[in-house]
Each structure stands twice: as C-alpha cells, then as structure tokens.
Amino acid sequence: MKIRRIIGQGVQSLNANRLRSFFMMAGTIVGIAALTTIMALGRGIEKKVMQQVETFGPRAMMLIAGGGKDMPPPDTTVTTLTVDDARAIQKQVSGIEIVSPMAWRFRINVKRDVHQYQAVLWGVEPSWHAAWNWYAAEGEGITNEDVATLARVCVIGQTIKRELFGDEDAVGKRIYVNKKRLVVKGVLSKKGSSPMGTDFDNRMIVPITTAMRRLLNVDYVGAVRIITRDAGQMPRQIKEIRALMHARHHITPPQEDDFRIVSPVAIAKMARGTSRTLSILLIALVGLSLIVGGVVLMNILLISVGERQKEIGLRRAVGATRRDILSQFLTESLAVTFIGMLIGSGLGVAIILFLKKATRIPVMISWESFALSLAFALLVGTFFGVQPARRAASLDPVETLR
Amino acid sequence: MIAVENLGKTYTNADVATAVLKDINFRIAKNEYVAIMGTSGTGKSTLMNILGCLDKPTAGSYRLDDTDVNSLDDDALSHLRNHKIGFVFQQFHLLERATAARNVLLPLIYAAEYPEDADQRARQALSAVGLVERMQYKPNALSGGQQQRVAIARALINDPEIILADEPTGNLDRRSGLGIMAIFRKLHRQGRTIVLVTHDQAVAEHARRIIVLKDGRIDEDRVVENQRDPEVELDAFTEKEDR
Ligand SMILES: Nc1ncnc2c1ncn2[C@@H]1O[C@H](COP(=O)(O)OP(=O)(O)OP(=O)(O)O)[C@@H](O)[C@H]1O
Numbered sequence: 117m118k119i120r121r122i123i124g125q126g127v128q129s130l131n132a133n134r135l136r137s138f139f140m141m142a143g144t145i146v147g148i149a150a151l152t153t154i155m156a157l158g159r160g161i162e163k164k165v166m167q168q169v170e171t172f173g174p175r176a177m178m179l180i181a182g183g184g185k186d187m188p189p190p191d192t193t194v195t196t197l198t199v200d201d202a203r204a205i206q207k208q209v210s211g212i213e214i215v216s217p218m219a220w221r222f223r224i225n226v227k228r229d230v231h232q233y234q235a236v237l238w239g240v241e242p243s244w245h246a247a248w249n250w251y252a253a254e255g256e257g258i259t260n261e262d263v264a265t266l267a268r269v270c271v272i273g274q275t276i277k278r279e280l281f282g283d284e285d286a287v288g289k290r291i292y293v294n295k296k297r298l299v300v301k302g303v304l305s306k307k308g309s310s311p312m313g314t315d316f317d318n319r320m321i322v323p324i325t326t327a328m329r330r331l332l333n334v335d336y337v338g339a340v341r342i343i344t345r346d347a348g349q350m351p352r353q354i355k356e357i358r359a360l361m362h363a364r365h366h367i368t369p370p371q372e373d374d375f376r377i378v379s380p381v382a383i384a385k386m387a388r389g390t391s392r393t394l395s396i397l398l399i400a401l402v403g404l405s406l407i408v409g410g411v412v413l414m415n416i417l418l419i420s421v422g423e424r425q426k427e428i429g430l431r432r433a434v435g436a437t438r439r440d441i442l443s444q445f446l447t448e449s450l451a452v453t454f455i456g457m458l459i460g461s462g463l464g465v466a467i468i469l470f471l472k473k474a475t476r477i478p479v480m481i482s483w484e485s486f487a488l489s490l491a492f493a494l495l496v497g498t499f500f501g502v503q504p505a506r507r508a509a510s511l512d513p514v515e516t517l518r
Numbered sequence: 519m520i521a522v523e524n525l526g527k528t529y530t531n532a533d534v535a536t537a538v539l540k541d542i543n544f545r546i547a548k549n550e551y552v553a554i555m556g557t558s559g560t561g562k563s564t565l566m567n568i569l570g571c572l573d574k575p576t577a578g579s580y581r582l583d584d585t586d587v588n589s590l591d592d593d594a595l596s597h598l599r600n601h602k603i604g605f606v607f608q609q610f611h612l613l614e615r616a617t618a619a620r621n622v623l624l625p626l627i628y629a630a631e632y633p634e635d636a637d638q639r640a641r642q643a644l645s646a647v648g649l650v651e652r653m654q655y656k657p658n659a660l661s662g663g664q665q666q667r668v669a670i671a672r673a674l675i676n677d678p679e680i681i682l683a684d685e686p687t688g689n690l691d692r693r694s695g696l697g698i699m700a701i702f703r704k705l706h707r708q709g710r711t712i713v714l715v716t717h718d719q720a721v722a723e724h725a726r727r728i729i730v731l732k733d734g735r736i737d738e739d740r741v742v743e744n745q746r747d748p749e750v751e752l753d754a755f756t757e758k759e760d761r
C-alpha cells in the first residue's frame with residue numbers, strides 16, 4: 117500500500133538524521149519516563165491504601181472515644197463511651213452484623229517470673245474474635261461464660277508469648293497484669309505488622325468485664341468495633357450512629373463530638389495523605405514537559421521543512437500529492453513521539469525498578485500507564501506535527517525547485 | 519502528444535503583473551526531440567514547468583494526449599507527473615542521504631501500484647545510464663555527471679513517454695555533458711519524446727527541432743538540419759585527449 121511506502125520514507129528520513137531525530141524525541145522521552153514513574157508511584161500508594169483498608173476490614177467501622185478528626189488510639193481521658201452505647205447501636209441501627217465494645221489500655225506491664233513486656237490490652241466480648249476475624253491458634257478464645265464470671269483469663273498475642281514464654285507452652289500458665297494474676301487461656305494466631313510497621317502481635321485480650329472491673333477499674337470503653345452486613349450501607353449507618361450518639365450523649369452539633377467514627381473510607385483517606393495532591397502536581401509537570409517537548413518537536417520540524425524544501429519539491433515533481441507529503445511529515449512526527457515513548461517507558465521502568473530495589477517507596481508498574489503513554493505520545497505527535505506537515509504539503513513545487 | 523494554444527503565464531505580485539509567457543502555440547508529436555532555447559529570463563523554465571504539469575498557465579490551453587491539463591486538480595496532476603513525465607533538472611535534485619538505487623526508486627513510492635520487480639527496474643534504469651556498479655553509492659560519492667545520470671535513471675523508472683530536461687548539462691563539463699546527450703539520444707531512439715531546455719546552441723543542435731523563445735514569445739521554431747551526434751563528438755573528444 118502507498119501509505120506504507122510513505123511511512124517508510126518518513127522513517128528513512130528520521131534514520132538518516134539521527135541527531136535531529138534525537139532532539140525531536142528528547143521531550144517525549146523525559147515526559148513519558150516521568151509519567152511512567154509517577155503512575156507507578158501512584159499505583160504503589162494505592163496498593164498500600166488497599167492493604168490498609170484490608171487490614172482494617174472493608175466492612176468494619178470503629179466508634180472511638182474522643183472527638184477530633186484523628187485516627188486511633190482512643191482518647192483515654194474521655195469516659196463517655198459505654199457498653200450501653202454499643203447495645204443501643206446494635207438495637208437501633210439496621211443492617212449491622214456485629215457490635216463489639218472494647219476496653220483499652222495502650223501500655224500495660226505483663227510479667228511472668230523475671231520476664232516482662234509492655235503489651236496492649238483489650239477487654240473484649242466473645243464477638244471480638246469474629247469482629248477482627250482473629251482467633252486463638254492454641255487453646256481457646258474468650259467466651260460468654262468468661263465475660264459473665266469475670267474470669268481471670270487472657271489470650272495473648274504471638275509477640276507476648278515469645279517474650280514471656282520463649283519456646284515453652286503458654287496455655288494454662290499464669291501471668292501477672294497490674295499485679296493481678298491471669299491464666300493464659302489461649303494464644304492468638306499470628307497477625308504480623310501493619311504496612312506502617314506497627315506490630316499487631318503485642319496485643320492480649322481479656323474478658324471485657326475482667327478488664328473493666330478487675331484490671332482497669334473503669335465504667336467506660338475505649339472503642340466499639342462495628343461490622344456491617346453490606347459495605348454499601350455504611351454511609352447511612354455512620355449517619356445513624358452519629359445521630360444516635362448525639363442523642364445519647366446530649367450533643368447538639370455545633371458542640372464538639374466526644375466520639376469519632378473511623379471507616380475504611382477515612383482509613384484510605386489518611387493512608388493516601390498528601391500523595392494525591394502531590395501526584396496531581398507531578399502529572400501537571402508531566403503535561404508541561406510533554407507540551408514543551410511538543411513545541412520543540414514542532415519547531416525542529418518546521419526548521420526541517422524549511423531545509424528540505426528542495427526534497428519536498430522533488431517529491432512533488434515525481435508524483436507525490438499534497439497528502440503524500442502531509443502523510444510523510446506526520447509520520448515523522450508520530451514516529452518520533454512513538455519511539456520517544458518506547459524509550460521513555462523503558463527509562464521509566466528502569467527508574468521504577470531502581471526505586472523498588474534501593475528504597476522503600478511503594479511502586480507498581482501498570483499496563484494503564486503504558487496505554488496512557490501511548491495515547492499521549494500519539495496525541496503530542498499529531499497535535500504538534502500537523503502544522504509543520506501542512507506547511508510542507510502546501511509548498512509550491514515550482515518555487516522550491518527554482 | 520503535447521499541444522499548447524495561446525498559452526500565457528502572468529505573475530501578479532503586489533498589483534504588478536509580469537507577463538512571462540505570451541501567446542505560445544506549438545505541438546510536439548510523440549517521439550519528437552525538441553530543444554527550447556532563449557536567453558536567461560525569457561521563460562524557458564516556466565514553460566517547462568507548465569509542460570511538466572508542475573505549474574498552470576494563466577491563459578490558453580494545454581493538452582497532453584487526450585487530457586485537458588488545465589481542468590485537472592492537484593492530485594490528478596501529481597498522478598500525471600508520476601507516470602507520464604520524467605523530469606531532469608540542472609541541479610540534479612537527488613536525496614543526499616539516499617543511495618543511487620533509492621533515489622531511482624523514488625517515483626515508484628508515489629505510484630498507484632508498487633511493482634514487484636521494482637529493484638530489477640532500478641537496476642535496468644541505472645544500467646541504461648551506465649551506473650549499475652554505483653547502485654549503492656550516495657550522491658556525494660558520485661561526480662556531477664554521474665549524479666545527473668542517476669537523476670535520468672530516476673526519470674526513467676516509471677517508463678514515461680516524455681522526458682523534460684531543464685538545462686541538464688548546465689552544471690557539467692563538456693565531456694560529461696556529451697555523455698548525458700548520448701543518453702538522451704538513446705532514449706529518443708527508444709521512442710520517447712524529449713524536450714530539452716538549453717541556452718547553448720551546441721547542445722540544442724543535438725535535438726531535431728529548436729524552439730527559440732524571446733521575451734516570452736516564440737521567436738523561431740525550426741528543424742535542425744545537421745543534427746549533432748554525441749557519440750561522434752565524444753570520440754573526437756577522446757581522440758583529442760589521447761593526442
Ligand atoms: N513567482 C514569480 N513572480 C514574478 N516573476 C517571476 C516569478 N517566477 C518567475 N518569474 C519571472 O519569470 C521570468 C522567466 O523565468 P524562467 O525561470 O522561466 O526563465 P528562464 O528562461 O528559465 O531563465 P534561465 O535561463 O535563467 O533559467 C523571469 O524574468 C522571472 O523573473
């Protein structure tokens with residue numbers, strides 16, 4: 117086909133002027149390399165966000181003591197959140213599967229003989245296991261009977277077990293919390309650490325009644341974990357929970373809340389942090405570099421059209437139509453941005469692999485960035501190639517051959 | 519067959535009209551060998567460009583075979599140039615970065631169909647001008663005469679009926695020029711129509727007919743009585759050098 121021959125002419129011409137072609141390409145290479153890197157960074161962050169949401173629980177909400185917009189941990193000076201609040205939510209908000217109140221102490225000294233450890237203590241109801249999908253790997257979890265009898269039992273995390281018992285069996289043994297004796301009823305399965313590096317296995321759970329009356333001597337809880345049946349219902353449920361809490365705690369909105377509700381949406385928002393604004397800024401920079409690159413490309417092409425007037429005239433004399441000339445110059449422009457895109461993508465991937473190896477910055481290569489690069493490259497090539505190509509096509513062969 | 523009637527070309531620049539060609543009438547039959555002569559600026563190249571369908575007259579008509587060239591649009595003119603006409607220019611106009619072979623193949627790029635035997639045809643065209651062994655040379659590795667021969671091979675690749683040559687020997691020494699004239703003579707013998715522009719009487723006398731332009735008009739249109747033979751002159755040239 118004729119168009120293939122004409123494309124061939126364009127490619128030959130680029131190949132014969134490698135230096136010129138390289139300068140035409142430079143902007144695209146830089147822009148696409150940056151685009152590829154930035155998209156991979158964005159993807160990496162998004163993946164981290166998803167992981168965090170997954171860890172938190174996509175159907176989970178946390179009602180936490182203390183106002184303000186911050187995330188956990190609960191404000192231990194706030195004493196207004198109660199087990200009754202939890203019961204009320206269970207009763208009055210529809211579509212809720214689990215409501216599990218938790219008494220909370222962030223740092224508590226746990227001892228066994230000479231061994232001791234700073235653990236995180238949660239006083240929980242049996243529903244805690246299902247609410248966190250976290251069960252005892254050895255021994256047993258907390259039961260209704262434990263709660264009813266204020267049983268002096270606990271279930272400890274893997275880190276605590278290692279610190280206090282080493283390789284020994286822990287189940288059935290005694291430990292001391294606030295000088296009070298507890299029997300280890302079970303050991304929780306390993307949870308690992310959060311993407312942020314917090315250890316989850318430094319936790320221990322006791323019956324909520326034991327925690328409140330025997331260990332901490334409080335009549336309030338730190339948080340309530342709520343699991344909905346359907347994540348789609350969450351916005352409504354959050355609204356209803358807030359209204360219910362306002363009513364129960366006698367708060368009228370301009371007044372500050374004494375609780376906060378954390379949802380996966382909020383978690384994701386926090387995990388994204390400023391990365392979103394940053395990447396919008398960077399994308400703007402990429403756009404700018406592609407435009408600058410495109411303008412450079414256009415100018416070099418215009419100069420090239422000027423220099424190649426005789427060539428253009430000759431091609432017309434031997435039978436090229438205006439459109440053939442247009443096609444050739446558009447081909448040159450598009451081939452430049454296309455090859456520039458390939459090189460830029462390669463460079464971007466190299467940068468990403470380097471970041472992956474040398475830093476802890478999360479990155480993830482995606483096909484979308486490749487597709488977007490291709491689209492941008494073709495767009496830039498067409499947009500900035502059209503004017504030079506038109507000029508070339510409109511030259512009068514008689515004038516150029518004189 | 520070429521037929522021009524009352525042909526005129528007037529340039530208008532900033533309201534100043536310059537009549538370059540005025541009331542030109544002639545016919546050139548198939549397989550004629552015509553030289554167009556005249557002093558510089560009399561409109562020879564302008565006429566040539568019109569005959570080659572690169573330019574349009576502002577008055578009169580031009581018929582090429584059965585086509586009224588004036589009525590054709592730009593694409594049709596391009597097509598006509600591509601398969602009916604072979605141009606040879608004073609400055610050769612070769613693509614500097616392409617080999618002789620690629621230069622010769624150029625018109626085929628714009629042909630409706632790319633012939634399967636294109637490379638074979640390029641070889642033939644180059645051998646017709648005695649340059650097969652230089653096929654892979656780029657223009658800067660060729661002498662002026664050789665470059666002009668590549669340009670002729672390029673004009674031949676589409677097997678055109680008409681060869682239009684504007685001062686083809688203008689940039690060459692006499693000997694290379696004679697070589698080019700010898701090729702034209704051969705092409706004429708093969709049945710092609712040749713129109714040659716020159717201001718050199720000696721070159722013009724290689725043709726069979728001379729049209730002389732003066733101030734944009736035809737001043738003379740005559741048959742050459744003693745047509746020169748480039749082969750004989752080349753031999754004479756060689757002898758003189760040998761002596
Ligand atoms: N675009 C134009 N506008 C005005 N005048 C023009 C234009 N192009 C050519 N001319 C004039 O037309 C005249 C004929 O030019 P042309 O090139 O045909 O002459 P020529 O016979 O080929 O001369 P030479 O022997 O020097 O090549 C010249 O006087 C030139 O100045």
Ligand SMILES: [Mg+2]
Pocket residue numbers: 562563564684
């Ligand atoms: Mg001229």
